[in-house]
Amino acid sequence: MGERRTIVRGAVATAVALGLSVGVSTSVTAGSHGPVAKIDVNAAKAELGKRLFFDRRLSGDAGISCSDCHSPDHGYGSKEALSPGYPGNGHFRNAPSLLNTAHKKTWMHDGRLGTNLNDVTREMLTEDYIMNMDMRMMQERVKQDSEYLALYKAAGMNEPSNGNIRKLLPEYMKTLTTRNAPVDSGTMSAAAQRGEAIFDGKGNCNSCHTGALYSDGKRHNTGVPENLDVFMDPMNHQAYLAYGIGMGVENIFNTKRDIGAAVQSHEADGSDIGTFMTPQLRGLKYSAPYMHNGMMATLADVVDFYNQGGGADSHKSAMLKPLRLTDGEKGDLVAYLEALSGDALTGSEFVWSKPYPAEYEVIPNWTQVDNRTRAPIKK
Numbered sequence: 001m002g003e004r005r006t007i008v009r010g011a012v013a014t015a016v017a018l019g020l021s022v023g024v025s026t027s028v029t030a031g032s033h034g035p036v037a038k039i040d041v042n043a044a045k046a047e048l049g050k051r052l053f054f055d056r057r058l059s060g061d062a063g064i065s066c067s068d069c070h071s072p073d074h075g076y077g078s079k080e081a082l083s084p085g086y087p088g089n090g091h092f093r094n095a096p097s098l099l100n101t102a103h104k105k106t107w108m109h110d111g112r113l114g115t116n117l118n119d120v121t122r123e124m125l126t127e128d129y130i131m132n133m134d135m136r137m138m139q140e141r142v143k144q145d146s147e148y149l150a151l152y153k154a155a156g157m158n159e160p161s162n163g164n165i166r167k168l169l170p171e172y173m174k175t176l177t178t179r180n181a182p183v184d185s186g187t188m189s190a191a192a193q194r195g196e197a198i199f200d201g202k203g204n205c206n207s208c209h210t211g212a213l214y215s216d217g218k219r220h221n222t223g224v225p226e227n228l229d230v231f232m233d234p235m236n237h238q239a240y241l242a243y244g245i246g247m248g249v250e251n252i253f254n255t256k257r258d259i260g261a262a263v264q265s266h267e268a269d270g271s272d273i274g275t276f277m278t279p280q281l282r283g284l285k286y287s288a289p290y291m292h293n294g295m296m297a298t299l300a301d302v303v304d305f306y307n308q309g310g311g312a313d314s315h316k317s318a319m320l321k322p323l324r325l326t327d328g329e330k331g332d333l334v335a336y337l338e339a340l341s342g343d344a345l346t347g348s349e350f351v352w353s354k355p356y357p358a359e360y361e362v363i364p365n366w367t368q369v370d371n372r373t374r375a376p377i378k379k
Contacts, residue, residue: 035184036100036212036282039174044155049172051151052165054352057141058125060132063087066124066169069095072346075287076176081294082229082236089129090235092227092243092258094294099283099345100213102174109292110261111219111277112247117170125166127246129239135162145357175350178282181342188339195336198329203306205333207319214281214340219261221275222320223311226257227293258293271315285341299334 052058056065069083069091070076076098078084083095093109101107106114113120125133142148142160152160182188188196199205210216230236244252247263262272276292290296296305305311307330310320325333368377 033183033206033210033214034212035181036103036178039102039177041174042155042171044151045157045168045171046175047172048148048151048155048157049168049170050175050350050352051148052142052169053172055356057356058131058133058138058165059086060134060137061087064131066131069130070098072344072351073286075099075283075285075341076345077287078294079288081227081289085129085235085239086132088235089239089242090233090237091129092230092236092240093292094289096279096292097283097287098173098176099178099287100280101176102170103177103213104217104280106217106277109276109279110263112261112264117173118166121166121169129242138162138165147357176345178345179342181282182339183336184342189335191332191335192339193336194329195332195334195339198325198333199336202325202329203323203333204319205306208278209281215278217278219265219272219275219277220317220319221260221273221313221315222306223274223313223316224276224291224293224305225295225311227295230258230293231256260292274313274315281337281340283341285338286344299337300330303330303333303337 053066056062056068058065064084064086069078071078073079078095081094083091083093085091096107096109102117107117107120113123122135123130125131125138126135139160139162142165148160152158157164182192183196199209208216208218208220230240240258241252244255244263249255249259249263257274259273261275261277262270265272265275284290284299288298290299290302296302303325306320307323307325309322310316369375370377
């Protein structure tokens, strides 16, 4: 693959030197993709974070864990178009895949969080329509579990706190780095190789899907149709209202569309309404359905959508035009998108499978007991 790109560049250089007119921009930038870099991980802390990630006791009523929306079996995303919310709530978006999330600089479909994963973790734990957790209660729950205390000791850490819990979950998420994708190992099928040429050429996909993660990290309006279940299902709608009120969205009770990144960009002319962050494309084979609201069930649906020039929206990006791909070209493009997926991260290295305690041991006068040893505090 690298050799083929070198030949393309050489041919381009020759053509330019001869003064020939060539369409070359996408071929020249095709080499910008590459394997996702490894991240140094503290194994003991990541093991602690893994147990926390799958522990439903980190939610207010112990009814939902991080993994209930970010399932290993679905590329650490959700199989539902609209992800499950906190019990008694629905949700208004599809949970984004957590694959390579430690490599990102901006998070959420609307890009509203761009500091670090610690902040993302805090919002997911405490938001009332997601996990609805009081951080002080979370800290005490973890303190009362002897296995957590043993894992803390193995990691060279003191007793659990809400601060270090918010650091341990991101440490685990560092392990969710994709690997061994055919696009990186040079084992793509002939169809995928043809699809790569379409991706970087006729399809113009690399205008937004750039770099190792295949994302420019910017917001765009592609005209994705609204998922009407957000507004017709009371449980989903109340989650959207809670989000909108919290973000200060004007006239939220009469808003019948997901305004997307407008919650943080606030363009005066409204041109940012309906824009969403470019998603990374690694692990696509595992993470259906697609788009911020799960409106597309398969990669073939996604390719059909862009082949027709995206959806209908007055502020749709001018980059989107009908592609006029043939059925064969669309199939090749799907093959290439699938070749961006490597190993399924579903083994014991990534998934906590041991049971959690059914209930807690009662600790009389817990304020007078060392939570690590259960021994009375010496005065």
